[in-house]
Amino acid sequence: MMLNGAQIVIEVLAEQGVDIIFGYPGGAVLNIYDELFDNQHRIRHILTSHEQGAAHAADGYSRATGKTGVVLATSGPGATNLVTGIATAFMDSIPMVAITGNVNTDSIGKDCFQEVYTVGITLPITKHNFVVRDVTKLADTLREAFRIAKTGRPGPVLVDIPKDITVARCEFYPQKTVEVENVYVPDDQQLNTVAEAINNSERPLLYYGGGVISSGAYKQILDLIKRGNIPAIHSVMGKGVMAYDDPMNLGMIGMHGSVAAMLAVKKTDLLIAVGARFSDRTANNGENFVNNAKIIQIDIDDCEINKNIPVDHSLIGDVKKVLESLLPKIETKKRTLWMEEIADIKKQDYTPTETEDKLKPHQIIEDMYQLCPEKLIVTTDVGQHQMWAAQYCKSKRPRSFLTSAGLGAMGFGYGAAIGAKLGCPDHTVVHITGDGSFHMNMNGVPTAVTYKLPIITIVLNNNALGMVRQLQKVYCKSRFSSTLLQKQTDYVKLADAFGALGFRVETPKEFKAALKEALKSNKSCIIECPIDCEEQVLPMMPAGATVEDIIIE
Amino acid sequence: MKRYILSVLVQNNPGVLARVASLFGRRGYNIDSLTVSETNNPGISIITLTVTGDENILEQIIKQASKLEEVIKVHHIQEQHALSRELLLIKMKIDSETRTSLREISEIYEAKIVDLAPASMIIELTGTTQNIDAFLGIMKDFTIIEMCRTGVTALEKDSSKI
Numbered sequence: 255m256m257l258n259g260a261q262i263v264i265e266v267l268a269e270q271g272v273d274i275i276f277g278y279p280g281g282a283v284l285n286i287y288d289e290l291f292d293n294q295h296r297i298r299h300i301l302t303s304h305e306q307g308a309a310h311a312a313d314g315y316s317r318a319t320g321k322t323g324v325v326l327a328t329s330g331p332g333a334t335n336l337v338t339g340i341a342t343a344f345m346d347s348i349p350m351v352a353i354t355g356n357v358n359t360d361s362i363g364k365d366c367f368q369e370v371y372t373v374g375i376t377l378p379i380t381k382h383n384f385v386v387r388d389v390t391k392l393a394d395t396l397r398e399a400f401r402i403a404k405t406g407r408p409g410p411v412l413v414d415i416p417k418d419i420t421v422a423r424c425e426f427y428p429q430k431t432v433e434v435e436n437v438y439v440p441d442d443q444q445l446n447t448v449a450e451a452i453n454n455s456e457r458p459l460l461y462y463g464g465g466v467i468s469s470g471a472y473k474q475i476l477d478l479i480k481r482g483n484i485p486a487i488h489s490v491m492g493k494g495v496m497a498y499d500d501p502m503n504l505g506m507i508g509m510h511g512s513v514a515a516m517l518a519v520k521k522t523d524l525l526i527a528v529g530a531r532f533s534d535r536t537a538n539n540g541e542n543f544v545n546n547a548k549i550i551q552i553d554i555d556d557c558e559i560n561k562n563i564p565v566d567h568s569l570i571g572d573v574k575k576v577l578e579s580l581l582p583k584i585e586t587k588k589r590t591l592w593m594e595e596i597a598d599i600k601k602q603d604y605t606p607t608e609t610e611d612k613l614k615p616h617q618i619i620e621d622m623y624q625l626c627p628e629k630l631i632v633t634t635d636v637g638q639h640q641m642w643a644a645q646y647c648k649s650k651r652p653r654s655f656l657t658s659a660g661l662g663a664m665g666f667g668y669g670a671a672i673g674a675k676l677g678c679p680d681h682t683v684v685h686i687t688g689d690g691s692f693h694m695n696m697n698g699v700p701t702a703v704t705y706k707l708p709i710i711t712i713v714l715n716n717n718a719l720g721m722v723r724q725l726q727k728v729y730c731k732s733r734f735s736s737t738l739l740q741k742q743t744d745y746v747k748l749a750d751a752f753g754a755l756g757f758r759v760e761t762p763k764e765f766k767a768a769l770k771e772a773l774k775s776n777k778s779c780i781i782e783c784p785i786d787c788e789e790q791v792l793p794m795m796p797a798g799a800t801v802e803d804i805i806i807e
Numbered sequence: 808m809k810r811y812i813l814s815v816l817v818q819n820n821p822g823v824l825a826r827v828a829s830l831f832g833r834r835g836y837n838i839d840s841l842t843v844s845e846t847n848n849p850g851i852s853i854i855t856l857t858v859t860g861d862e863n864i865l866e867q868i869i870k871q872a873s874k875l876e877e878v879i880k881v882h883h884i885q886e887q888h889a890l891s892r893e894l895l896l897i898k899m900k901i902d903s904e905t906r907t908s909l910r911e912i913s914e915i916y917e918a919k920i921v922d923l924a925p926a927s928m929i930i931e932l933t934g935t936t937q938n939i940d941a942f943l944g945i946m947k948d949f950t951i952i953e954m955c956r957t958g959v960t961a962l963e964k965d966s967s968k969i
Contacts, residue, residue, distance in 0.1 A: 377826060378833045382876040385822075402876060557870040560863065 259389045259420035260285035263353065264293050266396040270431055272324050274298045274315070274676055276308040278335075280328020281368060282355025285420040300676065300705060302669070303697035305332050309339020310669025310695075311676075313348050317656045318631055318674035318681075320470070322349040322403050329356045330368030333414075334375065338663050340410045341379040345660025346491060347468060349408035351399050352376075358418040359387055372414045381409035389422035397429065405434045407555040408468055439579050440569045448550055448567050449583035451524060455548075457592045458484045459522035461507065463536075464491030464659070465529015465553060465573050467652045474577035475528065481581065483589040485596045487515040489530050490659045494649035504600065508536045510641040510791050516801045517599045520545050527551040529573045532562040533660065538797050552576050604793050604806050610762065613783050615639065615714055617762055619646040622684060622712065625769050629681045630654060631674045635667040635691030638720035641791040643686045654681075664691040668698030671709045675702075682710070682773065689715040689739055696748070702778040703753040710772045711780045713745060716787040724790055728805070738787075745782035754778040808859050810839065812891060812961050814969055815854040815872055816879040819845070823877045827854055830875065836860065836868055840893075840958030851879065855960045857936075882969045884961050891961035895932045895939045900950035902926070909949065916942045927952055 257265065263286050267275065275297060279287045290299050302308040305327045312323030323343075327336050333354040343350045357366040373383050382402050386392050392415070399411040452458055466475050472495055479486055479502050486496060487507040496503040505512030507519060519525065525547050530536070537543040541563060549565040551558065552573050559568040569576050606616045619642060623630075632647050633656040634640040640657055649655045656674060658666035671685040692713050702709045723737040749756025755777045757768035765783060772779040794805040817823045824843055831838050839857040846853050858868060865883065872881045884891070895918075899909055909928065913920055918932035932942055936959060943954075963969075 373822065374825070377829050555874070557867065557874055559870075561867060564863075 255426055256423050257426040258285070258423045259392050259415065260289040262389070262392050262424075262426050263396065263415070263420070264289045264297065265426060265428065266393050267324065268293075268296050269429060270322070270397070270400045272297060272322075274300065275324040275326055276300045276302060276311040276315070276673065277326030278302060278305045278308055278328065278332060280332050280355065282329035282332075282357060282417045283326060283420075285417070286326065286353075286355065286415075299326075300672070300701070302672070302701045304695070305335035306339050306665065307669040307672070307695055307698050307701065309336045309350075309352065310342065310666050311673035312350050312352075313339060313343045313666075314633060314656055314670025314673030315677040316343070316348050316350055316673070317670065318653055319677040320653065321677070322351055322400060323673060324351050324353070326353045327355075328368065329354060329372070330370050332368075333370055333372040337375065337379065338661075338665070339669070340376055340412065342658045342661045342663045342666055343410040344379045344381070346658070347408050347464060348410070349403040350410040351396075351403055352380075352410060352412040354412060354414050355420070356385070356414050356416045359416045360418070362416065372412065376412045379410070380412050383412040383414065385414045385416070386419050387416070389419050390424045392419060393426060400431075401434055407465075437575075439571045439575050444567075444569055445580050445583060448569055449580060451548060451550060451567060452482060452484075452526065453585045453587070455524035456589065457522045457595070458482060458524040458526060458589075459518050460484050460486035460526050460528065461488065461519075461530055462486060462492045462495060462528040463489035463530025466492055466495050467529075469529065469554070469572050469574040471529070471574035471577055472652055474574055474581065477581055478577060478584060481584050481586050483587055483593060484526070485518060485592075487511070487518060489533070489536050490644050490657060492530065493644060493647070493655045494652040497650045498648040504596070505603070506644055509538050509795050509797070510645065510793065511795070512603055512645070513793055513804065513806070514599045514603045516795065516804065517602060518596065519543065520801050521595060521599070522547050525549045527553070527565070528577070529553060531558045534562070534797070537563055538795060539800060540798075542800065606792070613760065613762060613765060613785050615642040615785055615789055616646045618712065618714065618765055618783055619643055619686065620648070621762060621766055622769060623648045625766060625773065626682050626684060631656065631678060631681045631683045633657065633667045633670040633674060633683065633685045635687040635694070636662045636664045636721075637688045637691055638716070638724065638789070638791050639686055639688040639691070639714040641721070642714070645791075665694035667691065668695050668702075668709070668711070671711075672698060672702055672705075672707060675707045675709055676705075683707075685709055685711045687711060687713055688720060689713055689717060689741065689743075690719045693741065693743070699749070699752040699754055699778060699780070707778060708776045709778050710769070713780060713782045714785050715745075715782050716785045716789060717741070718787040720787065720789070721791070723787065724794070727790075728794070728796060745780050749780040752778075754780055757781045759783055808861060810857055810859050811865050812855065812857050812884040812886060812889070812959055813868070813872075814882045814884055814961065815856065816846070816882075816969055817852050817854060818877040818879065819850050819852045820877055823852070824854065826875055826877060827872065830871055831858075831868075834867065834871060836864060842958045842960045844960070855958070857959050880969055884963055888965065889961050889963045891935055891959050892933055893936055893939050893959050894957040895942070895954065896929060896956075897932075897943075897946060897954040898927055898929050898952040899946065900926060900952050901928050905949055912942075912945055918942065
């Protein structure tokens with residue numbers, strides 16, 4: 255059938271199984287939006303307040319569901335506003351397709367109204383990007399974008415479509431989508447070497463990350479842990495793969511990781527990294543990360559091997575498939591001594607103090623878990639609250655803790671919550687944020703209100719940019735440069751003005767009451783929780799430090 | 808630190824050079840020279856680049872470049888089994904005295920004098936990087952008006968192909 259470019263965009267999206275997109279209209283995408291108008295029954299469009307929020311929503315949708323998120327924006331500022339959202343997805347390997355409009359092909363390069371070189375700007379933050387200059391190539395380019403976003407290590411792909419291409423017509427041939435499979439598995443010899451190293455190890459330690467979630471290797475990871483009696487630590491991206499209370503779960507590793515995780519890393523004789531990349535916030539003392547231990551790395555991306563930390567053995571491939579081939583070679587072992595040591599290590603973990611009359615971050619988060627239903631997705635912004643959430647959220651399932659880990663983008667949480675709620679409507683979605691992050695993208699609230707999304711925002715308000723303030727305390731002799739926020743925001747009135755429900759609570763008791771009401775209300779809610787600005791994220795391992803230098807008070 | 812020569816086969820699409828160059832900038836690798844040309848297949852171009860670094864950097868460069876969608880193959884050229892060439896064009900200031908000397912030196916290096924004007928001449932030399940460096944070392948005793956060199960292009964000697 256003969257279709258114009260805009261119609262082709264819709265047809266390919268439908269062909270790829272996309273039923274929801276996030277975006278913001280504009281001149282260059284006028285025709286695409288015109289087609290969306292006719293196709294509302296096939297593709298739901300969520301209009302945000304700002305393109306950044308749309309990108310984070312597409313990202314959050316993808317993190318929560320595992321499907322590829324799609325965001326649509328106009329040329330120029332529409333495209334530049336996507337940049338933070340695309341970079342967030344890129345750093346955390348989240349599959350996303352961003353579609354941007356641009357000026358007519360014959361106007362490109364003439365500094366037209368709302369023209370930027372989108373492909374140039376997004377080149378280093380996408381897996382790949384395209385400009386479509388010929389309508390006959392549009393359908394295949396979009397299909398290719400979806401393929402690239404999902405294949406191998408996932409990531410964002412951008413397709414820039416000049417306006418005239420959306421008008422131009424050509425013959426469209428529908429195609430069935432083929433599920434992309436990552437088939438490559440290491441050969442038997444490589445698997446044997448690694449299996450032997452694991453079988454011979456007395457104190458093996460598993461370290462897993464987001465790769466386990468992208469490949470869906472939850473069962474395989476748990477099998478490996480059980481079969482070999484191998485305790486596990488995880489990066490912030492790996493949160494939720496193991497239940498928080500699993501005795502083999504030693505918690506998160508990194509700058510604000512658990513003491514147990516850090517001690518275990520120092521004691522292991524074999525670290526098995528699975529779908530994790532030894533980022534600087536994880537292995538923050540670089541090559542001294544382990545003490546004379548051998549390291550195995552299993553990852554889909556060859557580039558990660560030896561990038562940050564030199565490793566002894568590596569297996570390249572989809573971690574689920576690799577683990578499936580590796581598991582039969584792993585001997586069942588008791589490792590009694592190591593288990594005793596692990597039990598001892600776990601006792602040394604940091605426990606914060608409880609109070610009745612004052613709001614403490616860890617208590618707020620723990621109470622939240624107690625009151626919320628099992629089907630819960632938590633999103634965060636970036637800063638102290640993010641680390642508290644990572645430390646105290648009792649996640650039991652993968653894809654239930656969504657955070658901007660690699661890029662560390664403040665303002666991620668609300669958009670992500672919108673995407674998560676739309677992707678998983680039967681889940682309760684809680685957005686944990688700080689007063690700093692909340693002010694960045696609070697424009698997400700009216701979006702949630704418009705679409706009747708009962709997202710509960712918990713603002714840990716310490717009247718400060720707490721994480722930077724904490725760094726200033728440690729590194730800048732408590733010279734708090736520009737980190738005290740003297741905002742006079744009344745969160746209750748603000749919520750009211752946006753059409754949401756607002757609460758301000760002072761004690762744990764009040765918090766629980768407010769949260770119960772919020773859960774019952776089925777409305778978008780904001781709960782302001784004032785906390786002391788002296789609250790620190792503990793433990794803290796300064797960059798380059800070792801486990802002896804760990805700060806716990 | 809060592810010099811490595813890499814041949815990168817890429818799809819001949821607009822902007823592909825920018826992608827390869829951007830990768831090097833993004834990852835902080837230093838490109839010493841870079842040449843792009845067509846191959847016998849019009850759909851494929853070849854980028855030859857020389858980089859300085861250690862084995863780890865080389866490993867990362869090869870892997871990261873291979874990951875780019877439009878890169879077909881990255882090949883590390885082993886210099887001892889390869890022919891590598893650069894082209895130099897150099898414009899020298901001359902007078903009656905230096906003209907003869909420059910002619911003699913050019914003859915020794917098998918360089919060609921391709922243009923002669925009353926006060927200048929242009930010399931062309933094709934050779935290995937070392938060859939050109941040596942020739943330039945001598946030219947520095949005279950007055951160089953301007954010069955440019957193409958950077959390395961290289962092929963391995965055996966009958967296989969990348």
